[in-house]
Amino acid sequence: MYISPSPHTHANVSVQKCMRNVLIALLPAYIASLYYFGIGALVVSLISVASCVIFEFLITKYLLKRENTISDLSAVVTGLLLAFNLPSNLPWWIVVLGALFAIGIGKMAFGGLGNNPFNPALVGRVFLLISFPAQMTTWPRPIPFNTAYLDAETGATPLSYMKELAQLDVDTTSSATALRNAASTLESVPDYLHLLTGNIGGSMGEVCAVALIIGFIYLLCTKTITWHIPVSILATVALFTWPLHACNPLTMVDPLTQILTGGLLLGSIFMATDYATSPMTHCGQIIYGIGIGVITVVIRTWGSYPEGMSFAILIMNGITPLINHYVRPKQFSKL
Amino acid sequence: MKTFRLGGVHPHDNKITAAVPFRKVPVPEEVTIPLDQHIGAPATVCIAVGDKVKAGQTIGNPGGFVSAAVHSSVSGTVKRIDRVRDAWGVYHPCVIITVEGDEWLEGIDTSDTLVKECALEPKEILDKITASGIVGLGGACFPTQVKLMPPKDCKIDTLIVNAVECEPYLTHNHRLMLEKGDEIMVGVQILLKALGIKKAIIGVENNKRDAIEHLQSLLPTYNISGYDIEVTPLKLKYPQGGEKQLIQALTGRVVRSGAIPAATGAVVQNVATVFAVYEAVQKNKPITEIALTVSGKRVANPGNFILRIGTPLSAAVDMAGGIPDGTGKLICGGPMMGRSMVHLNTPANKRTSAVVMLDESEAVRGKVENCIRCGKCVEACPMGLEPYLLSKMSKMEMYDEAEQHQIFDCIECGCCAFSCPSNRPLLDYVRLGKAQVMSIMKSRNNK
Numbered sequence: 001m002y003i004s005p006s007p008h009t010h011a012n013v014s015v016q017k018c019m020r021n022v023l024i025a026l027l028p029a030y031i032a033s034l035y036y037f038g039i040g041a042l043v044v045s046l047i048s049v050a051s052c053v054i055f056e057f058l059i060t061k062y063l064l065k066r067e068n069t070i071s072d073l074s075a076v077v078t079g080l081l082l083a084f085n086l087p088s089n090l091p092w093w094i095v096v097l098g099a100l101f102a103i104g105i106g107k108m109a110f111g112g113l114g115n116n117p118f119n120p121a122l123v124g125r126v127f128l129l130i131s132f133p134a135q136m137t138t139w140p141r142p143i144p145f146n147t148a149y150l151d152a153e154t155g156a157t158p159l160s161y162m163k164e165l166a167q168l169d170v171d172t173t174s175s176a177t178a179l180r181n182a183a184s185t186l187e188s189v190p191d192y193l194h195l196l197t198g199n200i201g202g203s204m205g206e207v208c209a210v211a212l213i214i215g216f217i218y219l220l221c222t223k224t225i226t227w228h229i230p231v232s233i234l235a236t237v238a239l240f241t242w243p244l245h246a247c248n249p250l251t252m253v254d255p256l257t258q259i260l261t262g263g264l265l266l267g268s269i270f271m272a273t274d275y276a277t278s279p280m281t282h283c284g285q286i287i288y289g290i291g292i293g294v295i296t297v298v299i300r301t302w303g304s305y306p307e308g309m310s311f312a313i314l315i316m317n318g319i320t321p322l323i324n325h326y327v328r329p330k331q332f333s334k335l
Numbered sequence: 336m337k338t339f340r341l342g343g344v345h346p347h348d349n350k351i352t353a354a355v356p357f358r359k360v361p362v363p364e365e366v367t368i369p370l371d372q373h374i375g376a377p378a379t380v381c382i383a384v385g386d387k388v389k390a391g392q393t394i395g396n397p398g399g400f401v402s403a404a405v406h407s408s409v410s411g412t413v414k415r416i417d418r419v420r421d422a423w424g425v426y427h428p429c430v431i432i433t434v435e436g437d438e439w440l441e442g443i444d445t446s447d448t449l450v451k452e453c454a455l456e457p458k459e460i461l462d463k464i465t466a467s468g469i470v471g472l473g474g475a476c477f478p479t480q481v482k483l484m485p486p487k488d489c490k491i492d493t494l495i496v497n498a499v500e501c502e503p504y505l506t507h508n509h510r511l512m513l514e515k516g517d518e519i520m521v522g523v524q525i526l527l528k529a530l531g532i533k534k535a536i537i538g539v540e541n542n543k544r545d546a547i548e549h550l551q552s553l554l555p556t557y558n559i560s561g562y563d564i565e566v567t568p569l570k571l572k573y574p575q576g577g578e579k580q581l582i583q584a585l586t587g588r589v590v591r592s593g594a595i596p597a598a599t600g601a602v603v604q605n606v607a608t609v610f611a612v613y614e615a616v617q618k619n620k621p622i623t624e625i626a627l628t629v630s631g632k633r634v635a636n637p638g639n640f641i642l643r644i645g646t647p648l649s650a651a652v653d654m655a656g657g658i659p660d661g662t663g664k665l666i667c668g669g670p671m672m673g674r675s676m677v678h679l680n681t682p683a684n685k686r687t688s689a690v691v692m693l694d695e696s697e698a699v700r701g702k703v704e705n706c707i708r709c710g711k712c713v714e715a716c717p718m719g720l721e722p723y724l725l726s727k728m729s730k731m732e733m734y735d736e737a738e739q740h741q742i743f744d745c746i747e748c749g750c751c752a753f754s755c756p757s758n759r760p761l762l763d764y765v766r767l768g769k770a771q772v773m774s775i776m777k778s779r780n781n782k
Contacts, residue, residue, distance in 0.1 A: 001677060002664045002698045005763050007749030009346055009503065009670040009697065013756040015704050072704065114705035280710035280721065331719035332341050332579065333592035333744055
């Protein structure tokens with residue numbers, strides 16, 4: 001007979017089940033990236049997942065001398081998310097380095113799952129972006145069932161066109177040539193159909209909007225995450241870029257294109273919603289989401305990087321403890 | 336459909352005995368009647384060893400304002416008055432009676448005939464309730480007469496009957512509503528009369544459709560001479576039966592931190608208490624029997640039982656087919672708030688409402704992992720607290736901070752630990768911290 005205090009029953013949930021749900025939700029986007037980027041996507045994702053798991057195993061066994069935690073699947077999620085944030089033609093050793101940084105510095109240095117203040121996959125990605133800017137910003141073009149890995153044909157991404165537009169000087173846009181330039185660059189931004197299906201350049205997991213949205217719906221249905229963070233990020237981006245677009249339709253793309261490009265969907269659905277690094281209360285989550293949305297648009301529009309999602313999430317990860325401190329849940333006795 | 340606003344969880348309700356009528360457990364050869372079956376001072380014994388007692392006879396008088404009388408549940412001879420250890424290792428002052436025949440005290444009506452009319456004055460009703468040892472049968476065991484005499488500054492306008500039964504497995508309230516609907520309605524009228532009000536709301540969770548329909552069909556008969564009784568179905572959510580949650584769900588009023596529920600103008604009584612009030616006032620019958628659900632997924636013959644107080648719980652469990660093989664935990668009460676027991680040789684009393692037997696696989700707690708800060712406990716807490724934070728504060732003995740975060744508001748419903756994916760013992764720590772904080776606050780107030 002067992003003796004314990006109440007409750008004697010438990011909701012059928014576990015860390016492993018939460019992580020498994022995230023992996024299932026990532027599956028459609030993974031299939032899409034295998035379709036568009038072929039062998040390269042397969043190699044990068046396998047190396048990333050395997051090295052994340054192996055590094056976590058080695059660190060828990062030899063450095064921390066603790067029971068290993070790889071069975072909770074969180075290292076697999078980190079590995080897959082890291083891969084999703086990398087171009088599919090990245091050399092394997094850079095991927096391994098990113099995984100080492102993500103797991104070693106981003107996660108285990110703080111004491112493992114739950115104790116990390118920053119999203120490990122993004123820590124790894126930003127480390128690579130700063131250390132290997134050239135390799136991290138050459139994206140292969142989407143060619144179905146591509147068999148090329150390192151030698152894949154590369155091209156510009158929607159975001160790079162958008163950056164080009166935003167950096168056109170307002171004065172020069174008055175000249176006829178510059179106007180024509182702007183118009184032709186605007187033309188090169190893919191249409192919604194391409195953006196939705198993912199037939200665009202970019203990091204391997206971020207391109208196919210439809211697949212990411214299917215994953216989002218799955219996460220909502222299984223109650224793995226709530227709508228608060230993703231919806232508040234997307235709504236903020238839309239509300240913020242709408243007046244910018246209205247004032248300057250030549251140099252700013254419309255809000256929907258903003259939402260469908262770059263890592264915005266991947267970030268808001270899968271990265272910003274990371275349990276450990278996002279606020280505990282729904283109200284706090286909305287503040288956090290608004291913060292990410294604003295910072296992303298600011299970096300995209302006025303910053304020097306074409307994409308600001310990773311930085312925005314990491315900055316708001318840093319502010320999360322503050323949000324948790326000031327934004328308390330509504331107490332019953334104060335209803 | 337109404338429900339409470341904050342938090343809550345949805346455990347599987349497992350109401351496997353909802354369709355099983357009450358069965359009477361035979362009177363045993365000997366009963367052990369505790370004198371402290373209620374919150375407050377234990378009853379003071381008023382009989383001596385060797386005395387002959389009849390069923391329904393008072394054996395203990397209330398030991399203070401917050402206390403309740405205790406009655407013999409059988410007829411026979413007082414064998415011993417002694418301290419007896421219960422299934423949790425706690426000693427209780429008890430009266431042990433050897434059973435001889437089954438003779439009831441004169442004036443007690445043990446028949447099933449319904450007595451509708453009640454000509455007593457409110458004061459007389461309260462006296463009868465006090466004399467019959469009635470306490471809240473929803474688990475808290477707070478003496479009922481005290482609850483019916485709220486402080487002068489509380490203006491009572493509504494009686495709430497708690498027929499929620501939100502604990503998984505438990506069905507005896509459900510059966511009571513089906514089998515004793517009329518008696519409950521008369522009981523409600525008596526309580527309304529005692530409180531001097533007309534408005535009553537019976538809150539029932541919507542998984543008891545037949546009970547809701549049955550009670551609603553009785554309303555026209557009893558909503559006469561100004562009585563305004565209402566049966567309200569509630570959306571399924573645990574812990575709806577918590578007093579604060581139920582008041583909020585039914586009336587929208589909120590019990591403030593540290594205030595008594597009566598401050599909202601509502602008095603809450605459990606449906607089993609209402610039935611006990613009916614029996615006490617209309618039939619002169621004190622609490623001598625209690626209802627008990629014996630259930631579990633593998634129990635051979637689970638059901639609802641009526642036991643004389645003092646009968647060992649094992650008698651009812653034996654009638655239900657005994658403890659099945661592979662049972663890992665015996666719970667007195669429901670799986671969310673009940674207490675696990677080591678054995679069943681403990682007397683049934685006003686505090687016991689169920690014996691639930693869990694399989695070994697359900698009984699073992701999962702492996703504790705790191706808190707992943709998912710916020711599910713915050714989402715689940717019906718009091719709007721932050722269990723992850725409170726448990727950490729309790730563990731680190733940060734009692735000042737825990738007090739600032741209102742740890743004393745915790746109702747110990749278990750929603751936090753229930754919903755934690757990392758199997759963290761959140762409530763265990765919060766309970767410890769709450770006890771510490773409450774005693775610190777008490778000693779501060781005494782200075």
